[in-house]
Amino acid sequence: MTPVVSVHGVTKSYGEFEALKGVEFELRAGEVFGLLGPNGAGKTTTIEILEGYRRRDGGEVQVLGVDPADAGLDWRARIGVVLQSSAVYENLTVAEQLAQFAGYYERPRPVDEVIGLIGLEEKRDARARRLSGGQRRRLDLGLALVGDPELIFLDEPTTGFDPGARRRAWETIRSLSALGKTTLLTTHYLDEVEQLADRVAVLREGRVVASGTVQELVGGAPTTEIRYRRNGEVVVVETEEPTRVLHELTAAAIRRGEELDGLEVRKPSLEEVYLSLTQAEPE
Amino acid sequence: MRLFRHELRSQLRLYSRSRELAFFTFALPLIMFFLLGSVYGNDRIKSEQNVRAADYLLAGMLGYGAIATGFAGLSIMLVIRRESGILKRVRATPLPAWAYVVALLCTTLIAFALEAICMVALGRLYFHTHTHNLFSLGLALLLGAAAFTALGLALTSLIRSAEGSSAVVNAIYLPVSFLSGAFFSPHSFPAALKAIANALPLVYVIRLVRDIALHNQQIWDRPGDVAVIAAWGLAGAIVAARRFRWEPQEG
Numbered sequence: 001m002t003p004v005v006s007v008h009g010v011t012k013s014y015g016e017f018e019a020l021k022g023v024e025f026e027l028r029a030g031e032v033f034g035l036l037g038p039n040g041a042g043k044t045t046t047i048e049i050l051e052g053y054r055r056r057d058g059g060e061v062q063v064l065g066v067d068p069a070d071a072g073l074d075w076r077a078r079i080g081v082v083l084q085s086s087a088v089y090e091n092l093t094v095a096e097q098l099a100q101f102a103g104y105y106e107r108p109r110p111v112d113e114v115i116g117l118i119g120l121e122e123k124r125d126a127r128a129r130r131l132s133g134g135q136r137r138r139l140d141l142g143l144a145l146v147g148d149p150e151l152i153f154l155d156e157p158t159t160g161f162d163p164g165a166r167r168r169a170w171e172t173i174r175s176l177s178a179l180g181k182t183t184l185l186t187t188h189y190l191d192e193v194e195q196l197a198d199r200v201a202v203l204r205e206g207r208v209v210a211s212g213t214v215q216e217l218v219g220g221a222p223t224t225e226i227r228y229r230r231n232g233e234v235v236v237v238e239t240e241e242p243t244r245v246l247h248e249l250t251a252a253a254i255r256r257g258e259e260l261d262g263l264e265v266r267k268p269s270l271e272e273v274y275l276s277l278t279q280a281e282p283e
Numbered sequence: 284m285r286l287f288r289h290e291l292r293s294q295l296r297l298y299s300r301s302r303e304l305a306f307f308t309f310a311l312p313l314i315m316f317f318l319l320g321s322v323y324g325n326d327r328i329k330s331e332q333n334v335r336a337a338d339y340l341l342a343g344m345l346g347y348g349a350i351a352t353g354f355a356g357l358s359i360m361l362v363i364r365r366e367s368g369i370l371k372r373v374r375a376t377p378l379p380a381w382a383y384v385v386a387l388l389c390t391t392l393i394a395f396a397l398e399a400i401c402m403v404a405l406g407r408l409y410f411h412t413h414t415h416n417l418f419s420l421g422l423a424l425l426l427g428a429a430a431f432t433a434l435g436l437a438l439t440s441l442i443r444s445a446e447g448s449s450a451v452v453n454a455i456y457l458p459v460s461f462l463s464g465a466f467f468s469p470h471s472f473p474a475a476l477k478a479i480a481n482a483l484p485l486v487y488v489i490r491l492v493r494d495i496a497l498h499n500q501q502i503w504d505r506p507g508d509v510a511v512i513a514a515w516g517l518a519g520a521i522v523a524a525r526r527f528r529w530e531p532q533e534g
């Protein structure tokens with residue numbers, strides 16, 4: 001199956017500064033793909049190249065079979081976009097705004113259905129200037145969905161959402177994926193990635209430093225952590241050979257006739273893996 | 284075409300919802316006309332063939348309305364929309380760029396048409412002004428307002444921030460209106476100021492309107508003025524076509 005989005009060796013400089021240094025990844029139909037990375041890693045630059053807003057300097061990009069640098073209006077009808085900073089007409093109500101954008105598409109989703117998806121029923125007839133920051137962001141998400149796109153680009157879509165709204169947004173994105181739609185999502189919330197993303201790529205200083213499913217990322221980390229308490233103090237052992245180390249530890253404890261209090265063996269969390277990928281000194 | 288009609292309806296609604304804009308571009312010229320007309324409307328202006336000041340002023344105020352609505356109001360509104368990111372968002376939809384821009388220009392021209400009708404009516408009812416040749420007058424105002432919208436579009440590409448937009452725009456269109464004799468006869472202005480004014484389009488719009496409404500001429504009797512206004516409009520359109528940006532400054 002041809003990928004919905006493919007990105008190969010993409011480079012982009014702003015003046016002297018190289019923001020992207022050969023980014024690689026692919027999105028398969030129907031998946032939710034998470035693009036992670038610290039501030040300034042190049043997530044927005046990448047996503048805006050895919051949306052057709054920015055020009056790349058080098059490399060190959062295909063989005064829905066087309067190079068976004070010269071894509072037309074038909075192509076735009078098939079994508080939905082949430083930009084990193086919200087933008088809505090201040091003087092239109094939620095319903096009017098969605099109806100205005102719905103009018104740009106051949107087969108839009110019904111406005112009231114979208115209002116339900118973003119949970120703004122009570123603000124249906126409120127002007128955007130009277131919405132809270134998170135509600136405005138939800139309206140922004142609604143504008144991206146109203147055209148019923150097959151591919152959705154979300155640049156930090158749930159920033160400012162309360163926990164309930166975030167869960168509802170996750171539900172919405174999952175339901176899109178169940179309908180076969182593809183989502184590219186950037187976020188700084190690792191729980192969002194764990195909940196939503198089928199696969200992720202971690203960007204750091206303009207390069208993909210890791211990619212795969214969340215399980216692969218976590219499972220691929222070489223070290224395992226073994227913790228126990230001895231004389232009231234927590235002992236942490238990090239090892240790449242957990243079987244041997246654990247055997248020696250427990251054997252020694254049995255010989256001494258001790259119990260290893262609070263014994264725990266675990267793989268690092270996604271957060272720990274993420275931090276080690278993005279903070280360790282580059283080789 | 285369906286998209287265009289949809290967008291025009293949306294833009295008209297947006298325009299009518301924006302109170303600041305409506306006041307600034309729509310009501311203010313009417314208020315100025317009322318105030319200035321009340322102050323000296325019944326005088327005779329000797330330097331201008333002894334016409335009644337109210338008649339003279341009406342032409343200036345129509346020109347002022349055209350520059351306020353077409354140039355100032357349009358460019359401030361567009362810069363705010365651009366910097367807030369709404370233009371960028373619209374670009375991600377299948378709405379063609381031309382449909383957006385043309386709907387916006389039509390909205391501006393419709394607003395100005397309403398304003399001009401109110402202005403002429405106010406003059407008739409309150410100051411007993413006489414306006415001749417309404418057809419020619421309409422064409423002249425359409426030409427002037429269209430040229431100003433083109434210049435307004437061009438100006439947006441030179442303004443960097445939403446905060447700066449009204450300062451820059453006011454610093455341009457108010458002195459231009461003043462120099463061009465929108466508020467009173469520039470007859471006693473120093474030659475240098477007159478020379479500057481004569482390089483700008485508003486003088487020609489006001490003169491054309493005055494010749495039509497007051498001196499019983501037709502728009503086609505004045506090809507020179509028409510040419511200058513059209514040339515300014517064309518220059519604005521060229522700059523706008525080359526430099527117009529949809530995205531906010533920071534990218």
Ligand SMILES: Nc1ncnc2c1ncn2[C@@H]1O[C@H](COP(=O)(O)OP(=O)(O)OP(=O)(O)O)[C@@H](O)[C@H]1O
Pocket residue numbers: 014017019037038039040041042043044045046084533534
């Ligand atoms: N228009 C621009 N001009 C110059 N430099 C830019 C521009 N846009 C981005 N950059 C730089 O490129 C780098 C990548 O920026 P980008 O916005 O893609 O990061 P990001 O991963 O989206 O970060 P964040 O998590 O903060 O949103 C940053 O160092 C930024 O300063």
Ligand SMILES: [Mg+2]
Pocket residue numbers: 043044045084155
């Ligand atoms: Mg970003």
